[in-house]
Amino acid sequence: MEDANRSGDGTRYAALMEVVRERMTTRQFDPGYVVPEEHYALILEAARHAPSGANAQPWHYIVVTDPGIKKTIADYFVAEQRNRAKLKMKFPTPNYRGLETAPGFVVVVADFRWTRAFPVLMDGSELDRLYHENAERILLQSVAASTMSAHLAAAALGYQVWWVTAIGQANAQAEMKPLLGIPEDLSVIDIFLFGPPAKSPYKRWKKTLPQIMAFNRFDMANYMTLDDIDRWIAEKRHHVMYRDESRVD
Amino acid sequence: MTHIVTESCIKCKYTDCVDVCPVDCFHEGPNMLVIDPDECIDCAVCIPECPVNAIYAEEDVPPDQKDFLKLNAELAKGWPVITDKKEGPPDADDWKDVKEKRQHLER
Numbered sequence: 001m002e003d004a005n006r007s008g009d010g011t012r013y014a015a016l017m018e019v020v021r022e023r024m025t026t027r028q029f030d031p032g033y034v035v036p037e038e039h040y041a042l043i044l045e046a047a048r049h050a051p052s053g054a055n056a057q058p059w060h061y062i063v064v065t066d067p068g069i070k071k072t073i074a075d076y077f078v079a080e081q082r083n084r085a086k087l088k089m090k091f092p093t094p095n096y097r098g099l100e101t102a103p104g105f106v107v108v109v110a111d112f113r114w115t116r117a118f119p120v121l122m123d124g125s126e127l128d129r130l131y132h133e134n135a136e137r138i139l140l141q142s143v144a145a146s147t148m149s150a151h152l153a154a155a156a157l158g159y160q161v162w163w164v165t166a167i168g169q170a171n172a173q174a175e176m177k178p179l180l181g182i183p184e185d186l187s188v189i190d191i192f193l194f195g196p197p198a199k200s201p202y203k204r205w206k207k208t209l210p211q212i213m214a215f216n217r218f219d220m221a222n223y224m225t226l227d228d229i230d231r232w233i234a235e236k237r238h239h240v241m242y243r244d245e246s247r248v249d
Numbered sequence: 250m251t252h253i254v255t256e257s258c259i260k261c262k263y264t265d266c267v268d269v270c271p272v273d274c275f276h277e278g279p280n281m282l283v284i285d286p287d288e289c290i291d292c293a294v295c296i297p298e299c300p301v302n303a304i305y306a307e308e309d310v311p312p313d314q315k316d317f318l319k320l321n322a323e324l325a326k327g328w329p330v331i332t333d334k335k336e337g338p339p340d341a342d343d344w345k346d347v348k349e350k351r352q353h354l355e356r
Contacts, residue, residue: 025269085269085294092271125334200250242290 019156024203026160027094029195030100039104039157043194046153052142053135058114059143060149061192062180064105069179073107073191074100076175077164092238096164102161103195106150109182110143110189114137143189146212154194160201164191250306251286252295253321256316257303258282259354260344261337265294266304268334276328280338280354285325286318301345324356 040063047061064070077096084091099105111127115135121128151161211222221229224232254266267275267281274288274296284304291313297303305311310318344350 081292081294082269082297085271088268092290093292093294095291097293127262238288238290 009215010225020204022095023151023155024201025162026195026201027098027162028198029098029102029160029162030198031103033103033196035104035195040106041191041223042157042230043104043150044106044151047146047150050142050146053138054117055113056114056117056139056142057146059140059146060109060111060186062107062109062182064180065105066134067100070102070105071100073176074098076172080169080172081209094242097163098162099165099191099193102162102193104154106192106194107176107180107188108147108190108192109186110139110141112139115139132153132240132246140189147190150192151194158196159194160197162191162193164193198244205240205243205245205248226228250291251289251321252291252293252304252306253286253310253317254281254283255303255305255310255317256349256351257301257345258299259350260347261301261303261341263300263337263341264307264331264334264346265298265300267331269294269298270332273330273332274325275331276325276332278328281324281354282331283321283324283328285330289335327356 014088022103044063045059047059048057052058064073074097078158079101081093081096084093090228114120115132115138118135118138120131120135154161173188176182177184177186180188182188210219213219214222236248254275260280262280262282264275264282271292271294272288272290273289274285275282275321276285290307293306296306299318305314324326338344
């Protein structure tokens, strides 16, 4: 048992890595596909097992099957995308219209009140504020771990996925919470879409292992200055976001 | 996949699209703009900005405009990138409802 799980013949690792590697972002799904109802439970069962700070499990998943709700949320994102463009944010946004026809559509909700279950003082002091900031990071990591488990479960069922982030703005919350009956003190944190892709998905550029890994000490060869980062944003960002890894210079 | 600029742009060149493009993929010719298909990320933000509806996603290009797919790729190579909106030609409004104007394309 121990051998099979640790070194063993590696079949479990290979099976896991196949799912991990094949999880690719798709932003246009097959609009005609209907997700079998049991798949939602299979996918969210994986979310349920994720680790979380204080084992608080501060997450909720709302499965959206109503096409009207999907459209309203897609409209919000398309409008927001337009606002950002008008602000000259220059962020290479995807076409959010793809939300409307995503077969699998799950809104991820976080309950930030659970930060009080983490190491905080609750006395309103400056020190407490710093611990609360840390507690928010704990909470975000927890919800992300659960969400990623769900994404991998969807990938294991043969779907491609879209992790729609960047929806922390007050107007996004105001738009979606009443629509989905989410209590005021909870937050929509991201949207998880899945389904068969409309076109074949492509593998994004990923850093090599030596670029992200070191033993005992940070490898300064992997340190980027702010200038390096700004150059990367200007020259590489939109390529690594929207091209197959073989086509990134 | 890409988006492209079609015939309606010729002699209008309003450049509203340029202002919203996050990846600066518009190139400017004497009387028309084109999109560099290698840079366009299909975000579709430019489509509603165009006052003459000249921009289409590759898969939605009307049959009589298909030749602009090749033209965009070709002309983008030689024309300079344009990153900011500017005044259109003084007679742009006179041309906005003219349907057939491909013969006026200046390279």
